[in-house]
Amino acid sequence: MSRKYLLLILAFGILLSVPSVIHDTFFLRIITEAILWIGLAISWDVLAGYTGYLNFGHGAFFGVGAYTTALLMKLCGWSFFFALPVAGVAAGIVALIAGIPTLRLKGAYFAIATWALSRAIQQVALVMDITGGPDGMRLPTFLHPEFFYYLMLAVVGGIFALYWFLLEKAPFGLKVKAIREDDQSAMSLGLNPTWIKLQAFILSAVPTGILGAIYAYWITYIDPASVLGDLVTDQAVVMAVFGGLGTLIGPAIGAIIIFLFKTYFWAYLSDYQVLYLIILGGVIASSVVFLPNGLWGTISGYLQTRKSSKQEPVSQGNSDKGAHHV
């Protein structure tokens, strides 16, 4: 157990030293973006993997955070560090308003409702004047790759630590899992499912809004397609599903693999760009069929059965659900 956390801390330490080793801004940018996607994948998984509710409008929170930052900085002249928390709060408020009616619904209806919400928000950004319509918005520029690298690392590292504490150490994690496993039983044990799902939804949305804020200031240009489009959600979903739902490490691994694949594909095989979405679709379809527990879930499930079959030869079949651990 503790070896796993040691490895995580080691990985974090290596990441901390990256800018002093790699001076190539292209690579630094790729690593920064990979860290961003880790954040997006784990924040999506908080709701999907831990409560079982698939949010197909995750990109809306990202876009709301990005646009909130752009508007505050351009129209109100706020500094970035004041806009950043407000972006998180704005995404949280959207989650609260959207979650109260929709989290009472069964999972499939929730998925449709969140997808529709994200389309609606994208449409609003497209038609409004202050958001620049389809032309998007340009933010004050701050060209400092190392700054954004460290900021992204600190924020995503913070999100990871917060999630790990809340979901794996604090009572909240068990309550959330109880609702995923059986909400009727959870209710009879004193848990209010709608309230707990709402908390998880906000816990998923606020960091996503903050990541949107950092992205906007970093890239300095946002438009409805880039921050509110389907692709933000779709990639986060594929990364989390491919890596392994209901864990924190799984989606992080999924994010790294998928993002590196995408970058390689776009950088070196750009003639075949149209194939990217087809491959993404193929990956999700085949990982649902062949790796229902995701990459990490399959690996840790395999290790667990091997360990338990060593300890007690007559092990009870716990391999299929063994995936739900970090």
Next chain:
Amino acid sequence: MSESLLQVNAVTKTFGGLHAVFQVSFHMAPGEIIGLIGPNGAGKTTLFNVISGFYAPSKGQIHFKGQDISGKPPYKLAVLGIGRTFQVVKPFAGLTVLENVIIASFAKHPKRRQAEQHAWRILETTGLADRANAQASSLTLAGRKRLEVSKALALEPTLLLLDEVVAGLNPTEADRTIELILSLRNQGITILIVEHIMRVIMNISDRVVVLNFGQKIAEGIPRDVAKDSGVIQAYLGEAPQ
């Protein structure tokens, strides 16, 4: 009347045009075990669901500890002290037995460490401590029923609703569960139990309430109810003249 822990007053639950439970009244004194019996489809489980808050009564009221609880959601009643089990057991299958009971313990012990200690104590009394770290999905039916009781007990309930916790067990397992129920009563927990096995109901109940087609057709001590002609008719059909 102030003595009764639970007071069910003319409760009716209607689904569409069907009265699943119709004008049922009874009360429970603290420390009593009441058996709720009746043929299949008599409305026992529906009445359970109404008392535990899963359905709001269409008519009538339910008072618990003198407080009107009709229509309150289950998660509030659980904290007030009503624990229940489900006829179709509902373990949190992907979690361990211990985790299942810890979740229930949070109602009275919000801190993780205290909840875990409390869960261990519960598992000791229900005899599942040696399976604490097994996945709930790996338990046998008897184990799952025991887990169901453990979870309800972890709420530290004053009123426990047990829905067929003995049915489906072999005689040894059944005896252990009956022992457990009696020891819970000795701890002062009031118990309402639905069971099809008459041997169990007749032996452990202080009083029996009989439902048929949603209505109460008899109530009294087990011996008298067993002789009641209405009850015999409900179970065995009309006697030929």
